[in-house]
Amino acid sequence: MANTTEKNLELRTVNVTRYVTPLREGGSMPAIAEADDGFLYVLKFRGAGQGHKALISEIIGGEIARALGLKMPELVFANLDEAFGRTEPDEEIQDLLKASVGLNLALHYLSGAITYDPTINKVDSNLASKIVWMDCLLTNMDRTARNTNMLYWHKELWLIDHGASLYFHHSWQNWEEQAKRPFVLVKDHVLLPQASEIAAVDAELKAILTPQLIDNILALIPDEWLDERSFEKPEDQRKAYAYFLNTRIENSSVFVNEAENARQTLI
Template sequence: MQPRTITATRYVTPLREGGSMPAIVEADDDGMYVLKFRGAGQGPRALVAELVSGGIAHALGLPVPEIVLIELDAELARTEGDPEIQALIKASAGLNLALDYLPGAMNFDPVATQPSPELASAIVWFDAYTSNVDRTARNPNLLVWHRQLTLIDHGASLYFHHGWDGDTGGAGRPFPLIRDHVLLPWASELTEADARLTALLPPERLAEIVDDIPDAWLQAEDAFGTPAQQRVAYARYLQQRLALPHSFVDEAQRARA
């Protein structure tokens, strides 16, 4: 399902704990969102990762906040006194990405919240498939909202695409960093998760998810080809990663052992 496009109407407050300094903003639908800036240090590729990995998580039935595309007017910078925030807003004028703000959500604490083996296995499988380096004990990127685990912040996933030339030869590689996954101790049903989740991502579904990437995010200086050619390369990589032997699952199972 294609994400909605909304417009930011008010900058509320920065979230300085994030490396890219995301912000809570209000939008023209009266909702509150966590905005990820295209002009932040990680660049538009981080937004591509957020959109694609978030779309995959949604297709797998994993709990993720709604993802929207959000238009940002540089004029919003005029009301901000912090020069750093002013510069970030101006550098991000145009189309950005935002996640539904979850008021009252708490950070994941493995002592207080222990996921079921089914859910933990699904999340570990998803993060291994998307090569997400940010789901560790130090930085779990998990919230508990209405007593449910919720996945956030996927800008560090798909890390292969930084400096990428479109080559899909690495699609079958394992993901050794899965050994640091915060939920790995509970992921005792990886074999079952592999069969169930793979079936939810047929090639046409992956192509639909990738087709949602805006052209504006695929025109960086290090980009290869046209936006359409880049979307084809993303879809091919993700499809091949499932068509080839699942070394990323084998790696997770070895890490558990």
């Protein structure tokens, strides 16, 4: 697994050898696939609706989660050969595979994992608070009771699917201002009722996410995915992500206060 405490981070690259089955419950229709290292992965396609931006969010969200000590399956780059699109009988899947030839993103498939159910599973307040804090930083709208994007595996809570994070980058309108705004959708976060230590974990988590660490995580993003027309070159877009994240970290009291106020309306 990548270790986000190291100076130079790296994601392994695997080659997809077998398309196993689609996961149709996902909006972007990811799939379970086997790679040439013998492992199964949940494959996220570059040709899906949100394209590279969802994969960028996955890298940033997943590696920030890992840096904060939260459980996150290993992320890898996954090469997809054009032959897969020719042999798939389902036309919708065939089109997705053809549009995704080349470099995609995948995470280790946690075989036997069960979906987190807030009516059955309880998360301790410290862990819940760290997850809520991180999702406020990332503006992750997709950790609700309807779609928790958390799994229990070997009696531990694992986070998956950060593709809906950083939604500002779908338009890049007023993105500098958005970096300082509260995350009002935290009111729908599935762990908010249990997150009684958000203010207490704030200083601890901010200390981990240094500007250097943020730069190291952003350096993982392939240049070919940084194709936003608003920027002259990939490095300019990478710097914009760094500005957004570092500004939110510096102004974390804004989203911490919003989360605490939202929580008070629930208890």
